[in-house]
Amino acid sequence: MKIDAAIAGIGASKFGRGLPDSQMAMGTVAFKKALEDAGLCREDVDGISIHQGSPLGVDYDRVASALGLQLHYVNQSWLHGRFVTNSLQHAAMAVSCGMADVVACFTSVSFSRERAILAGEGDHEANREEGGSHGEAPLYGLESPGSGAAMAMQRYMATYGVTSADLAAVPISIRSHACQNPAAIMQNELTLEDHQSARIVIDPLRLYDFCLLSDAAVVVLVTSSDRARDLRQPPVRIAGLQGIQAGREEFVFAPPHLGIAQQTFAPTKTYDLANEAFEYAGATIKDVDAFYTYDAFSPLVLFSLERFGYCGRGEAAAFVQDGRIGPGGSLPVNTSGGLLSEAHVSGWNCIIEMVRQIRGQAGPRQLPRSEVLHWGTPWGDSAILTPM
Amino acid sequence: MSDTNHLPTPRVSPDSAPFWAACKGGQLELPVCATCKKAHLPPGPVCPFCFSDTIEWKPASGRGEIASWVEYHMAFSNRFSDQVPYLVVLVELDEGPRLVSSIRDTASKDMRVGMRVEVGFEELKPGLIVPTFSPIEDNANGDLI
Numbered sequence: 210m211k212i213d214a215a216i217a218g219i220g221a222s223k224f225g226r227g228l229p230d231s232q233m234a235m236g237t238v239a240f241k242k243a244l245e246d247a248g249l250c251r252e253d254v255d256g257i258s259i260h261q262g263s264p265l266g267v268d269y270d271r272v273a274s275a276l277g278l279q280l281h282y283v284n285q286s287w288l289h290g291r292f293v294t295n296s297l298q299h300a301a302m303a304v305s306c307g308m309a310d311v312v313a314c315f316t317s318v319s320f321s322r323e324r325a326i327l328a329g330e331g332d333h334e335a336n337r338e339e340g341g342s343h344g345e346a347p348l349y350g351l352e353s354p355g356s357g358a359a360m361a362m363q364r365y366m367a368t369y370g371v372t373s374a375d376l377a378a379v380p381i382s383i384r385s386h387a388c389q390n391p392a393a394i395m396q397n398e399l400t401l402e403d404h405q406s407a408r409i410v411i412d413p414l415r416l417y418d419f420c421l422l423s424d425a426a427v428v429v430l431v432t433s434s435d436r437a438r439d440l441r442q443p444p445v446r447i448a449g450l451q452g453i454q455a456g457r458e459e460f461v462f463a464p465p466h467l468g469i470a471q472q473t474f475a476p477t478k479t480y481d482l483a484n485e486a487f488e489y490a491g492a493t494i495k496d497v498d499a500f501y502t503y504d505a506f507s508p509l510v511l512f513s514l515e516r517f518g519y520c521g522r523g524e525a526a527a528f529v530q531d532g533r534i535g536p537g538g539s540l541p542v543n544t545s546g547g548l549l550s551e552a553h554v555s556g557w558n559c560i561i562e563m564v565r566q567i568r569g570q571a572g573p574r575q576l577p578r579s580e581v582l583h584w585g586t587p588w589g590d591s592a593i594l595t596p597m
Numbered sequence: 598m599s600d601t602n603h604l605p606t607p608r609v610s611p612d613s614a615p616f617w618a619a620c621k622g623g624q625l626e627l628p629v630c631a632t633c634k635k636a637h638l639p640p641g642p643v644c645p646f647c648f649s650d651t652i653e654w655k656p657a658s659g660r661g662e663i664a665s666w667v668e669y670h671m672a673f674s675n676r677f678s679d680q681v682p683y684l685v686v687l688v689e690l691d692e693g694p695r696l697v698s699s700i701r702d703t704a705s706k707d708m709r710v711g712m713r714v715e716v717g718f719e720e721l722k723p724g725l726i727v728p729t730f731s732p733i734e735d736n737a738n739g740d741l742i
Contacts, residue, residue: 329674338608339639346697347605348727351685352673360687364665367710412668412682412705457645468664469687471638471695 214301215437215444218247218430219561224552228424235426236317243428248441256282256309260292282309290555294590300431317426328353358506359411361463369523377404379507382535387546389574395550418507420548427557449490454589486591501559512587638694659716661690
């Protein structure tokens with residue numbers, strides 16, 4: 210059986226920091242907007258897929274009861290941003306095999322209000338026997354989600370001769386995209402001097418290498434291709450999907466073979482690119498008009514570009530220079546400003562930006578061509594979105 | 598004064614208990630596969646390489662090299678607020694597995710990926726003895742990169 214699914218509706222709350230609204234309230238705004246966008250009503254939604262439960266977000270049962278939904282398909286995964294593709298996959302599988310008609314991928318997060326659980330005494334998960342979910346080791350003060358990204362970047366810098374000033378091209382380019390997006394939290398251009406003079410948080414990462422801790426909600430409605438064709442908006446096809454890669458060679462915030470966690474170290478080894486999502490979509494990375502990724506920390510953009518073969522190992526820091534991933538570049542990345550400069554909606558802000566670009570609704574930042582857009586993360590999952 | 602009373606206690610399971618018990622005796626021990634002879638971390642019930650069920654705990658050399666390191670310039674919890682800036686290291690033991698630890702008597706300007714280190718032990722709070730590392734002059738395995 211093949212995936213036969215499309216995104217039929219998108220909705221978002223206001224993106225901000227320190228917003229007064231509950232996660233449920235922001236999620237409700239996003240949900241109503243997504244229904245309006247698709248031309249659907251509440252009763253049409255019979256499934257929900259969610260990966261940011263309480264306390265950062267809300268759990269599926271609370272969403273169903275608060276919004277008066279009657280569901281017969283639910284999927285809820287581990288409370289982490291890494292499950293964007295996973296959530297989309299479950300929605301796509303459910304509508305493709307008839308377990309649901311319309312699945313709402315529901316993400317509403319209050320990072321500013323709930324920041325106490327992200328690091329320190331409130332982060333119980335960091336004491337996992339395997340280490341925290343981002344590599345944390347709180348006994349030694351290796352705390353906060355940026356810990357693993359900083360550890361991976363230090364080794365990457367030493368291995369490939371990359372500097373913090375090279376890395377700065379990532380947040381600077383993504384900020385330039387945000388400046389074309391009125392919904393983005395950050396609206397001022399970022400300079401190299403700003404980046405280099407900002408405080409060091411976890412050496413080698415500086416302030417602007419960290420994403421925003423924001424409050425925001427996004428809802429994406431997934432249905433079958435047939436149903437999507439009859440709805441209000443041009444459908445966006447979920448053309449290819451591949452899941453999270455896991456194993457001893459994997460670490461959430463490092464490319465394979467960098468030698469972080471228990472990965473083998475092989476400085477010249479080429480990746481097994483494992484680009485099944487492209488095969489599924491009948492496309493290659495040469496067809497990609499823009500790339501979207503989980504830019505919670507700026508090194509993750511480098512690692513993702515290498516992981517999917519946009520450049521070779523150790524080449525991403527050179528690849529991102531000279532505006533290549535910024536507005537008008539040959540491979541724009543995170544055209545709405547990403548997690549670094551638009552908002553941290555766990556990557557769903559990138560997914561709805563891909564939908565707007567494919568529909569031709571991205572306003573001043575509309576790409577000249579948006580036939581194949583690629584979402585891919587450093588941990589190896591992928592989604593290819595195309596017009597129907 | 599850092600708040601060591603609030604340091605977390607390691608989550609000890611039956612698989613990892615021998616590691617922490619050895620630390621109390623001032624020894625670094627690793628789970629080693631009786632079949633393929635490879636050591637692994639974190640400790641598990643089978644060898645993750647050859648899937649053998651027979652695991653033996655053996656003393657490690659205690660030597661290795663810095664696989665990576667970071668320096669915290671802000672504290673994310675009260676427990677480390679008076680220690681910033683402080684270093685955290687990822688050590689690759691000569692036996693292969695890597696573990697997160699601290700490094701003694703070293704400034705960040707002297708930190709280098711590939712530098713050789715040797716284990717010692719530190720009592721973080723009463724009853725909690727953890728591995729920590731110090732630089733050594735030893736080029737047994739050569740530089741990492």
